[in-house]
Amino acid sequence: EAQVTQNPRYLITVTGKKLTVTCSQNMNHEYMSWYRQDPGLGLRQIYYSMNVEVTDKGDVPEGYKVSRKEKRNFPLILESPSPNQTSLYFCASSLSRQLGFSPLHFGNGTRLTVT
């Protein structure tokens, strides 16, 4: 089954403790992206990657890192999490960056709480 898989689904952590949220897709998609969802703000892009070893900042990249060493994986790293990073995170992938022809497929989300 074609899917984007995120782990974990739920994560509670403390301020400053490094964490990684994994994302993997099995559709051989070139384009991958991370979004965060906050009430009243919709979804906002954190980082994106157009291919292996090619990553770039989205609209809200502060406090986050990503890597794209393999085509299928795109982990999100929080080196020193803070309470304002408490949010619902989504990984998404697409065959190409031209979303009119190949829309984004989303994972089921990771709910992160930083205390």
Next chain:
Amino acid sequence: AQSVTQLGSHVSVSEGALVLLRCNYSSSVPPYLFWYVQYPNQGLQLLLKYTSAATLVKGINGFEAEFKKSETSFHLTKPSAHMSDAAEYFCAVSDNLLGGKLIFGQGTELSVKP
């Protein structure tokens, strides 16, 4: 800059009634427009998309949306609401300049009363 505004953060309808969720966009170039649905504890699922072909777009689960350039709108409709339609709905815009990024609206939570 591209932007999306969804009018109404909460919409409540009775089962069998018309569903109308409003979306207005701003884009300096021809846009791609999308509606996504999010069921509780799930990711976003694509309902339908507009990519400059037909202005009336039909999607899954009986939903459709009409692109109106003069009104910069892309409202989502369904003739008869079902209990299973209760979810949060997001309108989003992209274009060739954004190169893979979706700009989302704030979301509209749809409740369906029996």
